[in-house]
Amino acid sequence: MPSLSPRFHVSLALLAGAALLVRSPAVRAQVPAPDGPPVHYDIRFPNADHHEAEVTATFAGLGSSPLEIQMSRSSPGRYALHEFAKNVYGLTASTPDGKRLNADRVTPSRWRVTSHGGTVVVRYTLFGDHADGTYPGIDRTHAHLNMPAVFLYARGLENRPIAVDFHLPAGAGWKVGTQLVPTSDPERFTAPDLQYFMDSPTELSNFDERSWREPSGDTAFTIRLFVHQQDTAAADLDRYETMVKRIVREEKAVYGELAPYDYGTYTFLAGYLPWVYGDGMEHRNSTFLTSTRPLSDSADAVRDLGALAHEFFHSWNMERIRDRAIEPFDFAHVQMSGLLWFGEGFTQYYGQLVMERTGYTSRRDYLDGLARTLDYVLHSPGRRFRGPIGMSDYSPFVDAASWVDRTNASNTFISYYSYGAVLAAGLDLELRTRFHLTLDDYMRAMWRKYGRTGTPYTLAGLRSTLGEVAGDSAFARTFFEHDIEGTAVPDYAALLGKAGLLLRPAHPGRATLGSARLVPAGGGVQVASGTEIGSPLYAAGVDYHDVLLEIDGTKVHNPSDINRLISVHAPGDSVTLSYIARDGRHQARVGLAAERALEIVPFEDAGRPVTKAMRDLRSAWLDSEVATRP
Numbered sequence: 001m002p003s004l005s006p007r008f009h010v011s012l013a014l015l016a017g018a019a020l021l022v023r024s025p026a027v028r029a030q031v032p033a034p035d036g037p038p039v040h041y042d043i044r045f046p047n048a049d050h051h052e053a054e055v056t057a058t059f060a061g062l063g064s065s066p067l068e069i070q071m072s073r074s075s076p077g078r079y080a081l082h083e084f085a086k087n088v089y090g091l092t093a094s095t096p097d098g099k100r101l102n103a104d105r106v107t108p109s110r111w112r113v114t115s116h117g118g119t120v121v122v123r124y125t126l127f128g129d130h131a132d133g134t135y136p137g138i139d140r141t142h143a144h145l146n147m148p149a150v151f152l153y154a155r156g157l158e159n160r161p162i163a164v165d166f167h168l169p170a171g172a173g174w175k176v177g178t179q180l181v182p183t184s185d186p187e188r189f190t191a192p193d194l195q196y197f198m199d200s201p202t203e204l205s206n207f208d209e210r211s212w213r214e215p216s217g218d219t220a221f222t223i224r225l226f227v228h229q230q231d232t233a234a235a236d237l238d239r240y241e242t243m244v245k246r247i248v249r250e251e252k253a254v255y256g257e258l259a260p261y262d263y264g265t266y267t268f269l270a271g272y273l274p275w276v277y278g279d280g281m282e283h284r285n286s287t288f289l290t291s292t293r294p295l296s297d298s299a300d301a302v303r304d305l306g307a308l309a310h311e312f313f314h315s316w317n318m319e320r321i322r323d324r325a326i327e328p329f330d331f332a333h334v335q336m337s338g339l340l341w342f343g344e345g346f347t348q349y350y351g352q353l354v355m356e357r358t359g360y361t362s363r364r365d366y367l368d369g370l371a372r373t374l375d376y377v378l379h380s381p382g383r384r385f386r387g388p389i390g391m392s393d394y395s396p397f398v399d400a401a402s403w404v405d406r407t408n409a410s411n412t413f414i415s416y417y418s419y420g421a422v423l424a425a426g427l428d429l430e431l432r433t434r435f436h437l438t439l440d441d442y443m444r445a446m447w448r449k450y451g452r453t454g455t456p457y458t459l460a461g462l463r464s465t466l467g468e469v470a471g472d473s474a475f476a477r478t479f480f481e482h483d484i485e486g487t488a489v490p491d492y493a494a495l496l497g498k499a500g501l502l503l504r505p506a507h508p509g510r511a512t513l514g515s516a517r518l519v520p521a522g523g524g525v526q527v528a529s530g531t532e533i534g535s536p537l538y539a540a541g542v543d544y545h546d547v548l549l550e551i552d553g554t555k556v557h558n559p560s561d562i563n564r565l566i567s568v569h570a571p572g573d574s575v576t577l578s579y580i581a582r583d584g585r586h587q588a589r590v591g592l593a594a595e596r597a598l599e600i601v602p603f604e605d606a607g608r609p610v611t612k613a614m615r616d617l618r619s620a621w622l623d624s625e626v627a628t629r630p
């Protein structure tokens with residue numbers, strides 16, 4: 001999940017009290033000079049008990065043309081429409097001296113104010129009670145603000161600087177956690193333009209803080225860890241800070257340097273609370289992390305860390321190495337990126353790999369997870385319909401999207417996180433075994449070419465950079481034609497074998513009817529999901545809501561009855577299935593399939609010889625890089 005803009009950085013001197021901080025050396029596209037005074041926002045919480053905020057937006061220097069104000073419909077890093085205007089009410093527009101102006105609602109998310117005197121003050125109430133990476137959560141404990149879900153904006157004023165005043169409730173002990181630019185007033189922050197403002201999630205609460213200077217090349221950046229949770233013990237936070245530092249350093253080793261954070265600072269904004277919704281959302285210089293798992297439990301802390309590792313990797317891949325299709329972000333429409341298999345999938349691969357390299361995930365658990373993901377991607381019928389680009393294009397329908405009607409996504413869609421992650425694993429092993437390179441070399445080349453320069457990339461750029469890194473454009477062309485634009489996949493058994501790892505069926509000889517969700521109901525066992533294309537259930541004509549009654553004449557009442565009756569058979573055996581469908585009772589004779597789950601086993605555990613070359617490859621791939629890379 002991402003964010004924004006190689007198009008920012010106008011002068012902040014316009015903003016009274018703006019602290020002029022050191023900017024990153026990143027090269028940025030020229031932005032037109034702002035054509036008027038800053039936009040000003042003001043937010044208060046007089047009814048936090050009931051999840052409301054009162055927002056005031058002031059747009060000045062408007063001339064005589066109508067003002068169009070827009071509530072965002074989408075948010076960077078989430079690919080569905082969210083229609084944030086559904087939680088906006090009591091909207092009024094007025095002149096600075098309080099004279100009411102007409103604000104006509106011209107679309108569900110847009111208002112037009114005509115006949116104003118050049119300055120318009122818009123006031124509205126916002127409701128928010130779903131704290132995560134996309135939605136706001138306002139209550140007595142915090143105001144957790146994802147900006148596109150909170151602040152409407154004026155069309156045509158996107159390049160103007162912004163100042164925002166957070167009016168913290170008296171006596172609540174709240175502070176402001178944000179990547180916005182601080183000023184001498186502790187409640188006032190600024191942004192150089194709308195893209196940066198919208199990319200700056202803000203946590204207002206009495207969070208705990210840790211920070212350190214992290215070296216990068218011949219400079220250093222400040223990393224801040226803000227954690228809002230209940231009853232934090234200092235020791236829990238100390239331990240988590242140590243874990244976060246190790247993740248930061250392991251990911252820095254992949255690229256050789258930190259991303260050059262704007263204003264010199266990166267901020268982890270974590271809310272680990274029972275009343276938030278689990279999520280993680282990347283931004284240029286910060287990330288919003290939410291989970292209901294407290295840091296006091298060490299296993300929970302490791303799971304929280306896994307989400308953090310993914311989001312922090314995005315500060316390079318997605319925030320700065322960025323697909324042209326979503327840059328700059330259009331808040332008024334849904335955005336589509338066909339390259340999420342790279343932006344999300346390669347990030348997924350590295351987030352999990354770095355958890356293993358730092359030892360927070362054991363090697364055994366890492367390989368088990370990789371085997372499960374391979375099983376899902378290699379065996380899902382989805383690849384009959386779409387490759388990684390088509391899966392990425394489908395994101396507006398699956399990424400935090402909800403529908404009334406059923407879809408056939410379980411048969412036609414594979415998560416671009418998983419698909420991209422296994423492609424990354426295959427490419428990494430291919431580069432290591434064929435070219436004495438690693439996927440890090442590819443990521444570093446993408447970083448130098450696109451990330452550091454603030455140039456969005458395209459599919460052609462991904463392909464040509466791989467050819468340059470490998471010194472073999474034919475290899476890159478074939479990989480992209482077959483595995484990216486097509487639906488082929490690398491030969492994982494061969495690649496893993498070179499690391500002395502055996503990819504094999506986890507349950508050889510076990511028969512199955514195929515995967516489907518089964519529940520006791522309707523006098524038998526009801527199918528509570530779609531059935532999978534190619535499975536025996538699908539071949540028998542069984543579909544959603546049908547009730548399985550008998551197998552070979554024996555009645556079934558529970559999913560365990562089915563497992564028991566199937567377990568005496570081998571793959572290829574036939575059974576007779578009786579079931580009730582919408583049109584009545586059916587009987588079908590079907591051949592059982594082989595259970596397809598995969599496992600990855602070290603050769604030494606499978607009684608196979610392990611060579612030094614295998615051990616070396618395994619350790620170069622899975623050991624920490626912090627000591628071995630610059």
Ligand SMILES: [Zn+2]
Nearest residue numbers: 001310344347
């Ligand atoms: Zn992500």
